[in-house]
Amino acid sequence: MITVERLRRSFGDLVAVDDVSFEVRDGEILGLLGPNGAGKTTTLCMISGVLKPDSGRVLVDGRDIWLEPTVVKRHLGVVPQEVAVYEDLTARDNLSFWGSLYGLSGSELKERVDEGLTRVGLADRAGDRVKSFSGGMKRRLNLCMGLLHRPRFLLLDEPTVGIDPQARLNILEVIRGVAAGGTTVLYTTHYMEEAQELCDRIAIIDHGRILTVGTLDELTRLAGEAEVLRLTGGFAGGEARDRLQAIAGVRVLQAGDGSAMLSVAAGGPGLLAVLPAVLASGLALDDVSIQRPNLQSVFISLTGRELRD
């Protein structure tokens, strides 16, 4: 189990991570979901022992990573957001070097390298220099490096950013396979769909703070039984927000830039009653859609913003 206790880290006046605590239970995939700049990477850097926290601690199987770094790191596999490979070396060279850092050598190292390359679909490119690889291939190689020593804990920092759908599917499939084998996974992402598809539990982070942690069901319940109405039309300015706010049984999650999101509580006036009220308030309505409770609505209900912000 990974236990994160009250981590805090600032860069000058900017508090990047503020009092972050959560646990990653053995064998589970925990998603750390948040928009860009929320503090996901900084948190992961502190958990992986790259960045020292200003305060707080990280325990991996009860061992503090900053007190016993070498012992703990032997059990960690880290896949950073940046593709950190040597492009002038071949895929096999990169993996062999990485494996040797974990004490692998000889036939064992070769077997692990072959196995890893096959797993991520790069066996036929083993002898090619990495600079000839596509972005998706480099990311798969990066993932392979993190898995080579068969870590008990795998930390992944947005491993699917900027790659094609096929490479993304391959990476997610590998992660599922690793987790099925008992590896504990911490997976940061700002893709809501990935978190929903892949993770057993999800921690939502924004502005350096953990807002909530739970399973998908638990989180959607947080948003209440409410349904979300997404409206498009003349919703610019503060006046539109005031008019929407005045409708009984409605909570305005967001309004402006020609769109608005309303939370309509269960037991309230109901969706059909809200629309005439919107029209009666004098606001122009072009389009309406109903959104079932999901991570997006959870995030909106917690932060008042959409995840893409």
Place this chain on the structure above:
Amino acid sequence: MAAFQILRRDLLRYLRNPGRTAFLLAIPLMMAAIFALVFGGHGDGGGITIRVLLWDEDDSLLGRLLQGAEDRPESEGRLEVVPVGPEGVEMMNRGDASALVHLPKGFTRAVIDGTPTAIEVVKNPAQQFLPLVVEEGVVLGATVLSAGSRALRPELDVISSFLDADDHPEDAAVASLSASFNRRARQFDLYVFPPVVTLEAVDVGAAQDEEASAKKPQGIAAVLSVFLPGFAILGVLFLAQSATRDMLHDRETGVVRQLLTAPVTPASYLVGKCLSVLVVSAAGLGLLVAAGVAAGVAWGPPLAVATVVVAAAVAASGTLLLVMSVVGSERQGDALATIVIMSWCMLGGAFVPLAQMPAFLHPIAKTTLVYWATSAFSSLIAGGGIADILPNLAVLAGGGALGIAIGAVVMERRLARGAL
């Protein structure tokens, strides 16, 4: 252990990219070769040749002496006398020779008669020193002729009368003239022989025995012996720059962060990188020395040369590690390192021998590790041994080790606080 894996990986990268390393090593070799070609003649081992055009309208004895000088052993390959006519002026206009010596018609008779005459020397303005050598030589010849004309005036007057006479001179008159010359020669003997002052020319640093002299490099190899040590140091500094810049590249590409997620401490990463900088620098300098040997440079005792190679590699690594430890990015590192390398090479005598530099720069030169490395090589090339370069080795190894230590500490601190 991790340090050696990092060293192994870096060396593998050099092997996988031989072009980059070859390019860095080719720069100093090319510069030294260009210097050798410019200053060392045309590659035939003959050195500098003075080409003199001789326009002797009088078919004089002096003209024949000048032509004969070309064949003397001490002038062999250094003096070329080309007999010409009036076309010699046009040849000079084309810059075909260092100087044109013109002996006018009646020159010999004027010397015999003791009447004023002149030797004309036309110099090539495109050359600095060689025309001056010709001019000085002609001035010396003219002085000897003038002195002889005055000292042998009675005898020369007799010869002049012989030349003016319609008939052949009487045997008695010739015998009298011969006896007179003989007496004058005996008189000169008192003043001229043995000479009070003799000239002895000795090459600085030359070995005393002829066998050693015979081993001295000639032509281009001799010029390479002067310039290659400095350029080799320039080359090893650029290699060290390339190797240390790799650390900044590692940081900017996220490799350092990823390495630190493995069981690799900042210290072991830095030790690995320092080792690779050292090995690459020493190997590069060794290759440059080997290239010099192939070109005929006699570096000196192999063990002493190897010691200088290692010490210079330590110095180069320490210098560049220190430079790279204080910069924020690869571009900053490149800019600062280039400034340091070029100014140190200028001041330290890598491009121009220290003896050719103004006196006020000599103390400044000694503050650069380039000076200590270059002078160590030069000392060995001049015939010195390891005992002669002990101060150089101490400065190079000590200064380099200090640079490595300070650079590593600064970098480790930056790594620890996440700034590297």
